Amino acid sequence: MKKGKILLAVWAGLLILAVPFCNKETRILAAKAVAGKGMLRLVFDAGEHPKVALTFDDGPSKKYTPMLLDGLKKRGVCASFFIMGKNIAGNEELIRRMQKEGHLIGNHTYNHVQLNKIPQNLACEEIQKTNNEIYEVTGVYPSYIRPPFGAWQENLELCVTMLPVFWDVDTLDWRNQNVDTIVKIVKKNVKDGAIILMHDEYQTSVDAALKVVDMLMEEGYEFVTVDGMILT
Numbered sequence: 001m002k003k004g005k006i007l008l009a010v011w012a013g014l015l016i017l018a019v020p021f022c023n024k025e026t027r028i029l030a031a032k033a034v035a036g037k038g039m040l041r042l043v044f045d046a047g048e049h050p051k052v053a054l055t056f057d058d059g060p061s062k063k064y065t066p067m068l069l070d071g072l073k074k075r076g077v078c079a080s081f082f083i084m085g086k087n088i089a090g091n092e093e094l095i096r097r098m099q100k101e102g103h104l105i106g107n108h109t110y111n112h113v114q115l116n117k118i119p120q121n122l123a124c125e126e127i128q129k130t131n132n133e134i135y136e137v138t139g140v141y142p143s144y145i146r147p148p149f150g151a152w153q154e155n156l157e158l159c160v161t162m163l164p165v166f167w168d169v170d171t172l173d174w175r176n177q178n179v180d181t182i183v184k185i186v187k188k189n190v191k192d193g194a195i196i197l198m199h200d201e202y203q204t205s206v207d208a209a210l211k212v213v214d215m216l217m218e219e220g221y222e223f224v225t226v227d228g229m230i231l232t
C-alpha cells in the first residue's frame with residue numbers, strides 16, 4: 001500500500017468515528033487523498049451555511065482562556081486550541097473543560113520549536129511528549145498539530161501520525177493587540193472554509209474573537225472545529 005493510501009485509510013477511519021461537536025448538520029460525504037506530498041484533502045458536506053474555524057495557539061492561559069471559553073459557550077460555538085506542552089502542567093482542569101465543552105485540542109509542540117530547524121528525532125520528541133501529556137489529561141491522543149511558524153517537515157509523518165493544520169486568515173493579534181484591527185482583518189479576509197489564526201493569550205484577542213463570532217454568525221457563518229474543514 002502506498003504511503004498516501006495508508007494515510008487516507010488512517011484519517012478516513014479517524015474522521016468517520018469523529019462526532020461533530022457543535023454542528024449536528026455537518027456530515028462527512030467523502031474523504032480523498034490529494035496526489036503528492038502525502039497531504040490529505042477531506043471533502044465535507046458543503047451544507048447550507050458557509051463554514052469557518054477559529055483556532056487559538058500558544059495556550060492555554062490560566063487568565064484568558066477561561067474568559068474565552070465562557071464567551072464561546074454562551075454563543076454555542078466550538079473552536080480548536082493548539083496547546084503547548086509546557087503549558088499543560090497546572091492547567092489540567094482547564095484542558096478538561098475545553099474537551100468537555102466540545103472544543104478540539106491539538107498539539108503546538110512542547111516548547112514552540114520551529115520543526116524544520118531541528119533534527120527529526122528532536123522534532124518527533126517535541127510532538128510526542130506533548131501528545132503524551134495531552135493524553136494523560138484528556139484520555140485522547142490529539143490528531144492535529146499546528147506547527148509553530150507554519151513550519152513543517154514532511155518526513156515527520158513517518159514518526160507521528162498527525163495532520164498539520166495551517167491557516168487562511170492571520171489576525172496578527174499577538175502583534176497588533178487591537179480589537180478593531182483584528183475584527184477588520186477577519187472581515188476583509190474571511191471566506192467559506194477559512195481557518196482563522198488567533199492566540200488565547202491577550203484580552204484583546206478574547207474580546208476580538210467573541211466580536212468575530214457575533215459578526216460572522218450574523219452573516220450566516222457556521223463555526224466548526226478544524227476536523228470539520230478542508231485541510232491541505
Ligand SMILES: [Zn+2]
Pocket residue numbers: 057058108112148149
Ligand atoms: Zn505559536
